[in-house]
Amino acid sequence: MAELTALQKQYILHWGEMGTRWGINRTVAQIHALLYLSPKALPADKIAETLSVARSNVSTSIRELETWGIVRAVHVLGDRREHYESMKDVWEMFRLVIEQRKRREIDPTREMLRRSLADLDPKEAGAEYTRERLQAMAGFFEAVTELHDHMKSLPTGTVRKLLKMGAKMKRKAS
Amino acid sequence: MAELTALQKQYILHWGEMGTRWGINRTVAQIHALLYLSPKALPADKIAETLSVARSNVSTSIRELETWGIVRAVHVLGDRREHYESMKDVWEMFRLVIEQRKRREIDPTREMLRRSLADLDPKEAGAEYTRERLQAMAGFFEAVTELHDHMKSLPTGTVRKLLKMGAKMKRKAS
DNA sequence: CCTTACTTTCAGTTTGTACTGAAAGGACCG
DNA sequence: CGGTCCTTTCAGTACAAACTGAAAGTAAGG
Secondary structure: OOOOHHHHHHHHHHHHHHHHHHOOHHHHHHHHHHHHHOOOOOEHHHHHHEEEHOOOOOOHHHHHHHOOEEEEEEOOOOOOOOOEEEEHHHHHHHHHHHHHHHHHHHHHHHHHHHHHHOEEEEEEOOOOHHHHHHHHHHHHHHHHHHHHHHHHHOOHHHHHHHHHHHHHHHHHHO | OOOOHHHHHHHHHHHHHHHHHHHOOHHHHHHHHHHHHHHOOEEEHHHHHHOOOOHHHHHHHHHHHHHHOOOEEOOOOOOOOOEEEEEEOHHHHHHHHHHHHHHHHHHHHHHHHHHHHOOOOOOOHOOOOOOHHHHHHHHHHHHHHHHOOOHHOOOHHHHHHHHHHHHHHHHHHO
């Protein structure tokens, strides 16, 4: 992956934009795209050069990708630099990201809703209405959590198969 | 909803933060939270005052919420101002948002992947590897789309029931 | 150990998004 | 119609996030 082909450029740019729309830093997403397409692990300076960003920016972004668990450092014989490679299993990548975002965002929301419901003062005006709204919202997040936990308990690959099966059944039925 | 209770403030602030993490403008999310908790529709100036943002900012944000289809204007007898109210069905709200985000983000991504696969020049070095990666990614997005379409074809409320059922079954089994 | 190769940290700067307030644009009322 | 009330638009500004480059930190090699 000396220089980027038009196709690679397109993919990386698109993935960067997708990132920003879902709260992922553009550069982080671009680096991930680059590594995902790369047949071999790349050193940070190569990444910086290819994407035209500062070496230090690559360092920070790679760290974030490592925390997600979708990029890891590997060592190359006769080279002191760390080389980075992306996980190749798309399903596993999304599973990791979803699981962590759930923990960081959904769980605190459930917590907040539970706390709110507990704190609700029934004497206050409109408390009954507020309770209804909070409960409806809480119900949704609890259901999503149940679904997530349920899927998590299945071995890797099963979800994929189930989705594919569902798709086939739907086609047959229609 | 003259002044905000501590609970309402907490909910609105939290929802605003949630928004930012998922690519939704903070103010947009806060306004939605306010309307969701409000038993009656609120006029724009009231919203601006309550959240301490400019009237014009409310105008733009409300418009965005209206395009999502989760907030609508209602008229109050003897008041010339538009009053805004949020949809109260949480499931339907999320369904709307998910459907539109899929259309805006997932669909163009599938398109890009399809185009990339078509454009792939087999003579280029590493084309086979690139094809594999693109295909894996495309497979994922196609599966997600299938799942989405499948759910969409079910009547409102069914998904909710299925999730709840799944949760119960899981509890029984374990 | 000292040098060299590489990585991380961080203060300062840039950039893009969000926000404001003033002005223009409706719409209803008398 | 003219006035009032309300909404939208938009140019300018503010702000937060992202990014840079220099300096400090770390580790391998001689």
